[in-house]
Amino acid sequence: MDKIDLFKLHKADYIAPKTPQTCYVANAHYLTINGIGGPGEDNFNDAVAALYAVAYTVKMTRKKMALGDYVICKLEARYWSEKQKCLSEVDKSQWNWQLMIRTPATVEVSDIVQAANVLTDKGKTKSVNKVKLIEHEFSHCIQMLHIGPYEEESRTIEQMAAYAKDQQLVSIGEHCEIYISDPRRIPAERLKTILRMPLSNSHGS
Amino acid sequence: MQNKIMRKTTQQSYITRMVNVVNYIQKNLDNELTLEELAQQANFSSYHFHRIFSGMLGESVKELIRRLRLERAAIQLKTSRASILSISLAAGYESDMAFSRAFKARSGVQPSKFRKSEQARFPCLSSSSVRYVTNEHISSFEPFIDKELNMNVMIKQVDDILVACVSHQGPYQECGHAWDTLCSTLAPEGLLGGDAKMIGVSYDDPDVVAPELLRYEACISVEQEFSTTDDIKFKSITGGSYAVTTHIGPYQKLHETYQKFFGQWLSQSDYESADKPCFEVYLNDPESTEPEDLITDIYLPLKEQEHG
Numbered sequence: 001m002d003k004i005d006l007f008k009l010h011k012a013d014y015i016a017p018k019t020p021q022t023c024y025v026a027n028a029h030y031l032t033i034n035g036i037g038g039p040g041e042d043n044f045n046d047a048v049a050a051l052y053a054v055a056y057t058v059k060m061t062r063k064k065m066a067l068g069d070y071v072i073c074k075l076e077a078r079y080w081s082e083k084q085k086c087l088s089e090v091d092k093s094q095w096n097w098q099l100m101i102r103t104p105a106t107v108e109v110s111d112i113v114q115a116a117n118v119l120t121d122k123g124k125t126k127s128v129n130k131v132k133l134i135e136h137e138f139s140h141c142i143q144m145l146h147i148g149p150y151e152e153e154s155r156t157i158e159q160m161a162a163y164a165k166d167q168q169l170v171s172i173g174e175h176c177e178i179y180i181s182d183p184r185r186i187p188a189e190r191l192k193t194i195l196r197m198p199l200s201n202s203h204g205s
Numbered sequence: 206m207q208n209k210i211m212r213k214t215t216q217q218s219y220i221t222r223m224v225n226v227v228n229y230i231q232k233n234l235d236n237e238l239t240l241e242e243l244a245q246q247a248n249f250s251s252y253h254f255h256r257i258f259s260g261m262l263g264e265s266v267k268e269l270i271r272r273l274r275l276e277r278a279a280i281q282l283k284t285s286r287a288s289i290l291s292i293s294l295a296a297g298y299e300s301d302m303a304f305s306r307a308f309k310a311r312s313g314v315q316p317s318k319f320r321k322s323e324q325a326r327f328p329c330l331s332s333s334s335v336r337y338v339t340n341e342h343i344s345s346f347e348p349f350i351d352k353e354l355n356m357n358v359m360i361k362q363v364d365d366i367l368v369a370c371v372s373h374q375g376p377y378q379e380c381g382h383a384w385d386t387l388c389s390t391l392a393p394e395g396l397l398g399g400d401a402k403m404i405g406v407s408y409d410d411p412d413v414v415a416p417e418l419l420r421y422e423a424c425i426s427v428e429q430e431f432s433t434t435d436d437i438k439f440k441s442i443t444g445g446s447y448a449v450t451t452h453i454g455p456y457q458k459l460h461e462t463y464q465k466f467f468g469q470w471l472s473q474s475d476y477e478s479a480d481k482p483c484f485e486v487y488l489n490d491p492e493s494t495e496p497e498d499l500i501t502d503i504y505l506p507l508k509e510q511e512h513g
Binding site for chain 1: 397493500
């Protein structure tokens with residue numbers, strides 16, 4: 001049986017142009033975990049670990065049961081602020097985030113629950129119980145590749161915002177990222193991140 | 206400053222010891238030389254001897270022996286009247302045909318032409334400066350060392366690590382099925398994720414051992430043993446001092462880093478390798494990571510230092 005690689009299968013959803021470009025990301029299934037606080041802080045890292053633990057446990061358990069094999073996709077994240085403010089105006093500690101790993105539609109909620117149970121039994125982080133399986137449609141978005149430290153994303157975001165204004169497109173105020181590089185070893189100036197700006201439908205093209 | 210002097214001394218001692226090995230090879234070119242025998246000549250741990258050797262000399266033991274035998278044959282062609290066949294046999298070839306081919310590949314001319322020619326010289330093409338010599342001993346040599354040894358090495362004290370493992374024998378690239386068995390057994394137990402480390406133990410140097418005989422173990426660290434299928438074994442990876450360096454790039458290129466690590470870093474350090482295998486810790490998922498972005502920590506076991 002062939003291994004499903006959603007990231008490669010849906011290349012159009014992960015375009016990473018050097019200048020802003022629009023794309024349409026259809027409904028898809030994701031493993032997710034939500035939280036509040038700055039990226040890279042303890043609860044964020046704990047959530048990343050929990051999400052991956054569930055993702056690999058589900059993948060390998062299903063593989064053992066001959067339910068098909070697939071590649072674990074890149075980590076994605078949505079960031080927003082409760083107060084509908086622009087994120088750059090809100091302190092990081094108030095950022096809401098949802099970490100996501102795209103997952104084949106064949107994966108079921110029961111897989112997630114079971115994975116969380118066995119992981120909890122073995123004393124892994126309790127956050128595994130917060131991992132959920134959701135469907136999400138990003139719909140119309142502007143995307144662009146950001147190369148460099150996460151802290152310098154604003155220059156890329158400004159380009160995307162200028163493009164949106166120029167094209168009379170309106171952001172829904174959410175900021176999304178798809179992490180291409182491994183920040184543990186890739187030097188910050190070479191980190192690649194796809195930035196995604198979901199657009200409001202009423203103004204979308 | 207003192208550190209620098211000490212380093213020089215250690216490197217000197219690695220060179221001195223390796224010189225003994227090379228001289229031993231020169232004296233015994235007609236014998237079958239085993240790695241154990243050669244390692245003993247200079248008090249090297251036989252476990253990692255070959256990697257230190259090829260890293261320092263830039264060629265494997267086999268290549269060096271083959272080359273020295275050819276260099277000796279070249280001298281015999283010029284200075285003796287022995288038949289080309291007998292020179293071929295003495296150089297370890299089964300026939301004069303095979304010898305001619307090897308000789309021509311290196312020198313560009315057939316042995317018979319070489320014998321007649323006044324000008325023809327046997328080229329000494331090798332990374333190290335070790336040549337076949339008669340009636341003299343090598344007392345030192347320039348090790349084959351990259352101009353800049355760009356290697357970050359940390360010395361770590363490692364505790365014993367209990368692991369669940371699946372053995373694999375065959376080419377290292379084909380160890381994937383061992384990993385599949387291991388991961389799909391551990392996943393339903395809730396043992397993936399968190400602090401679980403993915404560890405590979407490679408027992409053999411692919412430069413020495415035939416691909417189908419290479420031994421490897423896919424391991425994942427666990428808190429305790431549990432009852433499971435026969436394929437899964439439990440063992441403890443012995444702790445102690447380890448030198449650790451990071452290899453970034455495809456797994457196929459790991460051996461290049463091993464070579465540098467042993468032949469260059471180790472031979473210039475104040476450390477000796479211990480008689481146990483290296484292990485590798487894989488820090489990302491090869492399925493979803495581009496080969497050039499793969500990160501692997503290589504742990505080289507060290508003998509405990511004797512401190513005064």
